[in-house]
Amino acid sequence: MAVHLKRKHSIDLHEMSEPSKCASANEQPSGYSGSSLRKCSSNPSTTDSVISKPVGQLSIPEAFMSKLAPGSARAKLITRNLALYIATDLRPYSIVENSAFKNFVHCLEPKYSVPSRPTLSEKVMPNLYEEVRQSVQSQLHEAQTIAMTSDGWTSRATESYITITAHFIDSQWILQNKVLQTRAIYECHTGTNIAQVLKSAVDEWKLERPHGLQPLTSDSAANMCVAAKQANMTPHIKCFAHVINLAAQQALKISEVQRLLGRVHIKKDKDLDTLSVTDITTAEYLVHVLEPLKTVTTILCDASQPTISMVLPLLSNLKKNLQVAEGDPNVIRQVKLAVANDLDKRYTEQDIQTLMKQSSAIDPRFKSLPFLDDIERLEVQTSIVSVIDHIDRSCSEHIAVIKTEPGMDKEPRPSSSAPASSPLPDLPSLEAEVPETMSTVTVDQKEAEEPCCKKSALESLFGDVFVVKHTPATKSRMDMIDEELRLYNSLDSLSINSSPLLWWKSNEYRLPYLSKVARHLLCIPATSVPSERVFSTAGDVVTAQRASLNPKNVDILVFLKKNVAV
Template identity: 25%
Template sequence: MNCWTSNTTTSYMSVTCHYITDFKLRSNLLDCFVVAESHTSQNLAQELSRVAKEWGIQDKIAACVTDNASNIVKAVNDILKWNHVRCFAHLLNLTVRSSVHQTEIQALILKVKSIAEYVRRSTVASAKLREMQLQMGQVQLRMKQDVATRWNSTYFMMQRAIEIKEPLVSTMALLNPLLPALTPEEWDITKEVCDILKPFEEVTVEMSSERFVTGSKAILMARGLQRIVAHRQRNPSTHEPVKGMVNFLAADLEKRFGQIERVRVLAEATLLDPRFKKHAFVIERNAEETVSRVVGAATHAATPTLPSTEEEEEEEEEGGTTVNPPSEPVPQFWADFEERVTTLRPGVQNPSTGAMLEIKGFLAEPLIPRKADPLEWWRVRALVYQNICTVMKTRLCIVATSVPSERVFSKTGQIITDRRNRLSPSKVRELVFLNANL
């Protein structure tokens, strides 16, 4: 879920759901409505509870993914008591933005931004830049400008400046020599910063999908970024600002993702993904604890609900066979053998043993290719691993980010425009719902 304020200063909340049916990941918008009251934890919790009750899913929620705002975190964790997952993309955004806000790096970004603003604002500068690109035999590319709410827009702006460095420098020298120019060292630093941020952008894109399984990738992606940054630390830059940025990234990644293997629903999703299983875990103990929890959940799912006394009596009256006749006493010399093999016979296997055998068989199978569809793998083996397959459907449906809700607001912004600013909230709600779900 996510919140957004329109250009009419009306505050909206969107709630999306993600689930597995026929071994395909599906997404739907449940509601996009006005939050008239203040955004307190209690009010947000009431709205989320209302949506869940309207759709009859209050007992089917595996996890709720939101941003890092304290009010929504408290609403989900403390009031609703749902499993809460912090948006992976939002955490990455906080990490990267903090790292580039260091004094020297930020000063460099402001220089690039001032150049981008000048070129985009001036038709003469834009035309001259295109002319210089043609003269140098380069593809005509426009400057990009960053957006305060998206860290990757800063990365794209700096990356574009690197791509058109020569024609850009020539254009600025001819048209506006008074505008602060980047020194050769600053160009080198800009390139290094882009190289460092590139994996963060790639991970953000990978984790923002709603058509593919993403929750099971969170641990792997976090550990991957930590290893990349650690490699940068072992091979430090010659530029002090870059060194400081890398050290900050390492510390902040550890702060925000150091305990990600302890986030239960993400750990269980990772274990049940046939591409990763226990191999995505760095700490063996976390992997083993996750196996135990999955076995427990599968056992619970496999345990049949015993009929009540009234139900038993009704079945007996209807000729049912719920009540078994008393078994014959076992001779003493067979007692030891019978005790040891009882759980191995089909039909008398207890749920706990069945779940344990399934998880052992699942973990023993080879990993499938990274680009393979884990849900297709489960579709083929659903009958082999029936109990843990039930658990899988409540774990691999978890998305890693709240980006799907944010995409709803992109559509909402196209509906509520300056020329359509008198649409009532109820009409907006209906239009957005149809747009998202049809």
């Protein structure tokens, strides 16, 4: 239409949309042509256009450029993706007030109106947070065991925060890592106050499980040990990365090592000390001794694979490398002894030792347990049976409680593949299911009800002479567990670079009892690295320009950054 008017009638719609200085409507002739519509009076006092539109009627450009309603599907989709962009890229809320950003959005979708900053912070982002929160809660609800990590940090505004993360293995045997909350703590960082934060997180996210275990991994600070005890977080795993760090610090406290490090430290405007051949040789020995500690720290930073099962094998390997050799210089002897003695003091609690042995035994990479003797291996096998009993018993009690709840009229029928006291993963039925309305009859009954058919020559000759019915021997629950253990131990160990979770995914139905133990133990992280990684993310959120950011918004932004899937 616009092209037609401009080409045939020489009318420019852009000029018509602006107030023109044309003749008044009462002086307009009754007839009109293209030239008369184009020509205006030269009188500057006239303000009415030649063609006036009725009040409330949109012009052609306005009709095609009407704004999207905020509640329309298109507007909601754009707003949600805008929130995702801000959350995943850690953009400030003030970006919606930036004129260049508005022009960019207008170029992409002229009909869309960018939400204001208050709307974004008070409505859009909280709505996205609730959406992602419900998704995380549904995943947590399906988890058999949920392990936690916790650590504290201080923002640029000197506000203290505590971050809590959750770790579990989902139905597809993928190790999930979720950031649950980053809450400001205004009280003193005592064990009692931190315990209240941990209890509140467990209640808010419904992390408690029937088996009663709530694993927690944190640093070895005294307040965290008190908090874990008061919050009934068991087992409490001391961060293995912190253990390695503390052991390395013991090596650096040796006087000869400090003197060597002081000489290689470059000071501004001062001459560099010249190192002797002995110093260079000592430094090379020192790097060789401490390099395994760096390698172990790098291995433990992998959040996609189980790490709790690697603690004892790595400790055994480190202690082997730290054995004093005959040709070691005196300073290297001191370094090895200092690191080894510090490692010997870690993880001495009996329950933690048992947990780590069980985790290594259930990991197909380390199931041979070469760092243990025969008696210890037998004790680990026995303890794994106890873990199976504990998990099954707690699950049975949990099912019994559910049955007594109101509205639960029908009880679930026990599976025919296992005793009712030990629920196994649902296996596909090999036989067609019989509707409840139909009566169950045996094969002999069906044959008796069917009309007699003429027997074949073979049937007339042999009859039932060669028909032998075998009754399958019923196995007790303990026999099934022992059979699984023998089968598991007879299989080849997995290569070190392979994924134990993928192995268990392939063998879950062959080893149903042991797979429960694997899902129960392998989700526990050996370090508090997941919660410490939030520090860098939070540092990008609470920048110097956003030091006054509300703690609630800090929690929302960190949560979305770590959990949202684009």
